[in-house]
Amino acid sequence: MRFSRALQSSPHSHPSPDGQLIATLLPSSIVIRHIKSLDILRTIKLPPDLSSGVTSFIWSPSSAKLLVAVVDQVHIFSARDGNFHGTARIPSSPAKPAFVDFGATDREVCIWSPFGIKLTLINFASSKATEISNPKFYNATSATKGCSFRSSTHHLALLTRSSGKDMISIHSPGTREIDRSWYPDTIDAQGLVWTPDGKWLVVWESSAQPPRVLFYTSDGHLFKDWRGVPLSHAPLDMGVQYGAGVRIVTLSPDGQRAAVANGSTCICILNTPSMVEAMRLSHPHVVEPRDTLQIWQEQNTFPSTGSFSLPEFIKAAQPVTPHWTTPNNLPELVSGCNLAKFDCSSSLLATRLEDAPGTIWIWDISSSDLRAVLMYHANVTKLEWHPVQPELLLARCEGDNYGSLVFAWDPLSNGPRSLDMAPQFPGTFNGKTHATWIRTTTESAAIFYSNNTTCMVASLADSDQETLPWEDDPPPISPNSHQGNMGMQSSPTSASVAEYAEDSIFIDVDDDTSELDDTFQFISQ
Helix, strand or coil, rough: CCCCCCEECEEEEECCCCCEEEEEEEECCEEEEEECCCCCEEEEEEHHHHHHCEEEEEECCCCCCCECCCCCCEEECCCCCCCEEEECCCCCCCCCCCEECCCCCCCEEEEHHHCCEEEEEECCCEEEEEEEEEECCCCCCCHHEEEECCCCCCCEEEEEEECEEEEEECCCCCCEEEEEECCCHHHCCCEEECCCCCCCEEEECCCCCCCCCEEECCCCCCCCCCCCCCCCCCCCCCHHHHHCCCCCCEEECCCCCEEEEEECEEEEEEEECCCCEEEEECCCCCCEEEEEEEEEEEECCCCCCHHHHHHHHEEECCCCCCCCCCCCCCCCCCCCCCEEEEEECEEEEEECCCCCCCCEEEEECCCCCEEEECCCCEEEEEEEEECCCCCEEEECCCHHHHHHHHEECCCCCCCEEEEEEEHHHCCCCCCCCCCCCCECCCCCCEEEEEECCEEEEECCCCCCCCCCCCCCCCCCCCCCCCCCCCCCCCCCCCCCCHHHHEEEEEECCCCCCCCCCCCCCCCCC
């Protein structure tokens, strides 16, 4: 393992999707660093009314823009260069926006109103906005389930609900006017998503209903109505056919597979070109090691004292049983798969069951075999495949003892690798932590890790000869650098709010649902 020097951070500090920059939101500015050098690329000074109450701070998908949202304003800034500054002002409201995110492009922003009153799409390129009433999902944890942007054309598919009926609408990429809308044959649809190639729109029914997944063509015609009928050559699975309905639907990055999970311990894999079930993955209650199956069990205590130590993993040589939860006198036991993710090559699928939250199951899709089982003493809270390196998994667990720990696994490793970040951080290690892969092109993968005050980059490199994502030798500290900022140097470029005036957009979003043609202004100074 190799670690970069510690850098100043905040509760809002994130690497860019392309893996080249780190953006940190400070009380009065945004600091943007190059990951390669860890030097400051630029500092963006924020307006005075953005000094507190930040609800969202996110990168655009292309890594060119940054979004900062507070209760009554949304700001977009250029990340690398240029003086673009877009502002959308939201009228005073008793409640803040439920969720704010980028749309299909860097200059489109989606704002979900509280209680699902409306979805506002703001186009900063045209200085116009469009309002759509009654989005079905609007909270930060669920809003993206009800909308999806088509990758090839940027058409928006939106799930709304009014008068007790679901409705799907397709909106044009330029004006966001409705191209087509229809009422799907669902009682309580729980999500929709375009396939990666944009050829199909997938909609699934609530888990309270029988299993059902609908596949529509891009123009809204129903192509396939999948109802969980068992495979003809497989034993009858009562859980899939008659158990709880669909809980999650996950599409593979290559668009060739769809994983459908319900309240049973089975996951159905569909071939998306034909929408026919190709295989069924069944989680066994007792796992037996084989030549093609590795079982790793966590060991993290000293036998004599019982004190916590850095977890190590032992390979099981005999059949083992994962820790399955029990009803515990609850009125209803929640079961089934609640997390499923394909790796970037679409060859592996990682799953987690509600019944066994401390176990990760990794499946080989080509052979439909269980490849590995990773057993932890705590509940697994995060699974993340590397964005460009196949078969490389990051995992995290809940609990105070696991706050500074990150686990990395690949099929060739000797079990999950335990990374303890606490010894690398200066001072007392505390606060909420965040860990994610960095999209690097180096041979060894890298992880971005931060808490409320400090962040750093960690590489999985095993030797000094391997190339690191950053320069190993820190540059000298500038006399003008900020004191106590852990290597934070003065920025070579600094953009103030006044400098953005040449390319600024100000949009006032009306608080009612009337026509908005006369409520927006484009101001150029």
